[in-house]
Amino acid sequence: MRRYLPLIVATLAFLLFLSVHGTFQDRTGGEVRNALHVAALTDPLTMNPVFLRDAASEEVSTLLHASLIVTNPSTLDPEPRLFANWQQDNLTYIFTLHEDAVWSDGRPITSEDIAFTMRVVCHPDYTGLLYLPLSYIEGAEEYKKLHSSKFADRNISGIRAIDKKTLQVTLKESYAPFLSMLSFAPLPAHVLAHVEVGQMETHMYSRELPVSSGPYVLAEWKRAEYVHAKANPAYFLGKPNIDNIYYRIIPNAEVQLIELLAGKLDLIPTAVKVEDIAELQKNPEIKIYTNPRLVYDYIAINTNQEKTPLRDLQVRQALSMILDREEVVENILLGYADPLYGPLLPIHFAYDYLLETEREDEADARRRLVSAGYSSLEFDMIINAGNPVRENVAVLLQEKAAKAGIAINLHFLDWEAFLAALRDGDYDLAILGRGAEADPDLSYHWHSESRGNIYGYKNGEVDELLAKANSISDKAARAEIYRRVQQMIVNEIPVIWLYARKAVHAASSDLLNFLPHPSSVFYNVHEWDLDDGG
Amino acid sequence: MYILRRFLQTSFVLFGVSVVTFLMLHVAPGHPLQSNPEMRLDPTAVERWLQLRQLDRPLFGRYISWLSRLFRGDFGVSLLYNRPVTELMAERLPSTLLLTVTAFVISLLLAVIIGTYAARYQDSACDRVVNIMSIAGNSLPGFWLGILLVIVFSYKNQLFPAAGMRTPGDGSPADIARHMFLPLSVMVFANFSYYVRYVRGAVLAVLKQDFVRAAKSRGLNDRQLLFRHVLPNAAIPVVTIAALSLPMLFTGAMTAEYVFAWPGIGRFIVSSLLARDYPVVMTVNLYTACLVALANLLADLLYLLIDPRLRVKR
Numbered sequence A: 001m002r003r004y005l006p007l008i009v010a011t012l013a014f015l016l017f018l019s020v021h022g023t024f025q026d027r028t029g030g031e032v033r034n035a036l037h038v039a040a041l042t043d044p045l046t047m048n049p050v051f052l053r054d055a056a057s058e059e060v061s062t063l064l065h066a067s068l069i070v071t072n073p074s075t076l077d078p079e080p081r082l083f084a085n086w087q088q089d090n091l092t093y094i095f096t097l098h099e100d101a102v103w104s105d106g107r108p109i110t111s112e113d114i115a116f117t118m119r120v121v122c123h124p125d126y127t128g129l130l131y132l133p134l135s136y137i138e139g140a141e142e143y144k145k146l147h148s149s150k151f152a153d154r155n156i157s158g159i160r161a162i163d164k165k166t167l168q169v170t171l172k173e174s175y176a177p178f179l180s181m182l183s184f185a186p187l188p189a190h191v192l193a194h195v196e197v198g199q200m201e202t203h204m205y206s207r208e209l210p211v212s213s214g215p216y217v218l219a220e221w222k223r224a225e226y227v228h229a230k231a232n233p234a235y236f237l238g239k240p241n242i243d244n245i246y247y248r249i250i251p252n253a254e255v256q257l258i259e260l261l262a263g264k265l266d267l268i269p270t271a272v273k274v275e276d277i278a279e280l281q282k283n284p285e286i287k288i289y290t291n292p293r294l295v296y297d298y299i300a301i302n303t304n305q306e307k308t309p310l311r312d313l314q315v316r317q318a319l320s321m322i323l324d325r326e327e328v329v330e331n332i333l334l335g336y337a338d339p340l341y342g343p344l345l346p347i348h349f350a351y352d353y354l355l356e357t358e359r360e361d362e363a364d365a366r367r368r369l370v371s372a373g374y375s376s377l378e379f380d381m382i383i384n385a386g387n388p389v390r391e392n393v394a395v396l397l398q399e400k401a402a403k404a405g406i407a408i409n410l411h412f413l414d415w416e417a418f419l420a421a422l423r424d425g426d427y428d429l430a431i432l433g434r435g436a437e438a439d440p441d442l443s444y445h446w447h448s449e450s451r452g453n454i455y456g457y458k459n460g461e462v463d464e465l466l467a468k469a470n471s472i473s474d475k476a477a478r479a480e481i482y483r484r485v486q487q488m489i490v491n492e493i494p495v496i497w498l499y500a501r502k503a504v505h506a507a508s509s510d511l512l513n514f515l516p517h518p519s520s521v522f523y524n525v526h527e528w529d530l531d532d533g534g
Numbered sequence B: 001m002y003i004l005r006r007f008l009q010t011s012f013v014l015f016g017v018s019v020v021t022f023l024m025l026h027v028a029p030g031h032p033l034q035s036n037p038e039m040r041l042d043p044t045a046v047e048r049w050l051q052l053r054q055l056d057r058p059l060f061g062r063y064i065s066w067l068s069r070l071f072r073g074d075f076g077v078s079l080l081y082n083r084p085v086t087e088l089m090a091e092r093l094p095s096t097l098l099l100t101v102t103a104f105v106i107s108l109l110l111a112v113i114i115g116t117y118a119a120r121y122q123d124s125a126c127d128r129v130v131n132i133m134s135i136a137g138n139s140l141p142g143f144w145l146g147i148l149l150v151i152v153f154s155y156k157n158q159l160f161p162a163a164g165m166r167t168p169g170d171g172s173p174a175d176i177a178r179h180m181f182l183p184l185s186v187m188v189f190a191n192f193s194y195y196v197r198y199v200r201g202a203v204l205a206v207l208k209q210d211f212v213r214a215a216k217s218r219g220l221n222d223r224q225l226l227f228r229h230v231l232p233n234a235a236i237p238v239v240t241i242a243a244l245s246l247p248m249l250f251t252g253a254m255t256a257e258y259v260f261a262w263p264g265i266g267r268f269i270v271s272s273l274l275a276r277d278y279p280v281v282m283t284v285n286l287y288t289a290c291l292v293a294l295a296n297l298l299a300d301l302l303y304l305l306i307d308p309r310l311r312v313k314r
Helices: A005-020 A055-064 A111-122 A140-146 A176-181 A253-261 A274-281 A313-320 A325-332 A362-371 A388-403 A415-423 A460-471 A475-492 B002-027 B043-052 B059-071 B085-120 B125-139 B142-156 B173-207 B210-217 B222-244 B246-251 B254-259 B265-274 B278-306 B308-313
Strands: A035-040 A069-071 A078-080 A083-089 A092-097 A159-163 A166-170 A216-222 A226-231 A244-249 A286-292 A295-301 A337-339 A377-384 A406-413 A429-435 A495-508
Touching: A035 A055, A035 A253, A055 A216, A055 A226, A055 A244, A069 A176, A078 A083, A092 A111, A111 A140, A111 A159, A111 A166, A176 A460, A253 A495, A253 B142, A274 A286, A274 A495, A295 A313, A295 A388, A313 A362, A313 A495, A325 A337, A325 A388, A325 A495, A377 A388, A377 A415, A388 A406, A388 A429, A406 A415, A415 A429, A460 A475, B002 B059, B002 B278, B059 B278, B085 B125, B085 B173, B085 B222, B085 B246, B085 B265, B085 B278, B125 B173, B142 B173, B142 B254, B173 B222, B173 B254, B210 B222, B222 B246, B222 B278, B246 B265, B246 B278, B254 B265, B265 B278, B278 B308
Parallel strands: A035 A244, A377 A406, A377 A429
Antiparallel strands: A069 A078, A083 A092, A092 A166, A159 A166, A216 A226, A226 A244, A286 A495, A295 A429, A295 A495, A337 A495
């Protein structure tokens, strides 16, 4: 026994030596600094820009692909990207592609690539999320229903490549949000035209991405570890300043912070916890950025059960008077959110700052309850466990509602159980989140025939106004209509709006020109730079 | 003959596991694209997706086609990652094994040495320390310990990296070893505390036997006694638990992988389960069942090897 002891000790010592060896090689010392390390909570699932369904894939996608248009980070108006300019004549748009736009293999990006991508999206076997806006293109619906080949071949009548750099798109009816919905990236026809659309999602293109159009190209994807993206020298807006971006997958948010503080990460995008911000702001090596996002949280009200008091408008009014949104924003979100009273976000051009809604008023809430004929009420509320903000909001609501005579039973469910309860209608109230588009069009959630109208909101006048707003392109006129629509929806209290959380990014103070966008962190990544201190 | 019988038993168990798993998926239905009010899914696209992935067919038909593909060596394609399940698992297994096997070897080695020593000197200071450590290691949550180590060794003193398996772009053995240090420490501590109790208990039990006293009175010295009589007799329970923990080497260490961002198979398994990625769930269940069955078989075979008496009985 004793004979082996030295051997064992030596082995352990060697392991320890291996481990400590090189520990003090800080990333800034020696090695090239021209790399940016970005944190991610989960591994992306795909690199294919038309099959994005999860946040990580979407984020990486904006590094690797150039979109047709971008929206302005503060006004959300459509702005040129791959489409360098466009003209609209009634239902017809003429798009001109950026003349320097090339794929990473050197071939030019042509109008046929764009037409091909649109055909893929309109193909019957396409299973991604982009079809809805393109269904307004003339002939798209027929293509979706009748196209018989497995490939995205032949033509959609409303899409015509006039020459290599010019594309003409004709809509079947006027659709004001159309331009702003073109913020997706094209597929290279010369790589994918011979792939069946039904096989495209599983095709090697989705994981190896041999050809792409963005500021960066995929160099290496180490699963569950990192995605290494290299600057694309052929990028049409100029080669990015930062040569390498490592998108590191670190599933634990606390560990991300520690890596940032240790100088091993340069950027934690979007989801820095509000309670960590004050501490981080004291650190001179770290800079906090915030910007509005196109998401909001709200309380869903289940009015589908028969005899539920929630069908009574006065009861809903009473409920919506309980929470002071500004208090929620100040105390729970520490100010990193906008209080919300209606279905549009403050960043939307049609947002109505003068919207009339019920404000917090406990006594009035109580009065409405009584006048509706109730002395006390009891509701079941479901919340997805593990979302501390929503959990806190629920507890606050419970506390305040009790004072108005409404007992709220809280059920914190895991995500699958939460979804099941929603599907089965097994709840009275639920806290949920929702994404908004860049365009203020409210049809998806509030038009009575929309598939996104999951709570069954129905108002004929709203339907008409929404259709009208989509048929005109004048911004002021549209804003006027949306003002009326917002007021009409809000008056009926179909849901209780809570807040729109801001994105909070923590970046190394070396990072320059970082301009986050409401729906994309890497909006201007080609302009970012690292201050080398020199 | 014995081995053949065991093999048949095992295949029967595996078949049962596959049926039960399939039925359980029926009880907890779902798929990665199920309706989610926070996402703008297009119901017709989802329907087409279900058709393309043959998820719209009745359960029994799906099971038969899964089984027949299985016999052809096809484990299916992940609904989430759109790649063959085997490929996804194979690419995560090496990093998992690197961590788990190293932790297993070190902790078992330490447990045998220290456990034997503690038993030999029962109630000594060393024994007490071992007892306390073992209780601590079994009751402290790995998650907490992991974060604590990160704070001490990566934040307060920047000795070891907190996350990942390598510095992106590096990946030399020294770099990997450095990244391994913290997850390995947590795992060794937990495994060691678990094994050491069994080793100590087994050695103590043997030390109290008459034949040990007899051997001692025959004048054998400590070392002869230990290696010839005590350890071989104490080996059976230790081999049992060591063998039974083998499957865990292949299914990863969820906590360590999560806290230290280690790219292992444990994280993959959990996220696939949560997302109802059913080809992955089926494969993982079968894979785990196989490992457990194999580990049991291995334990039995090791008994035969260690204890000649068992060979005679069969």
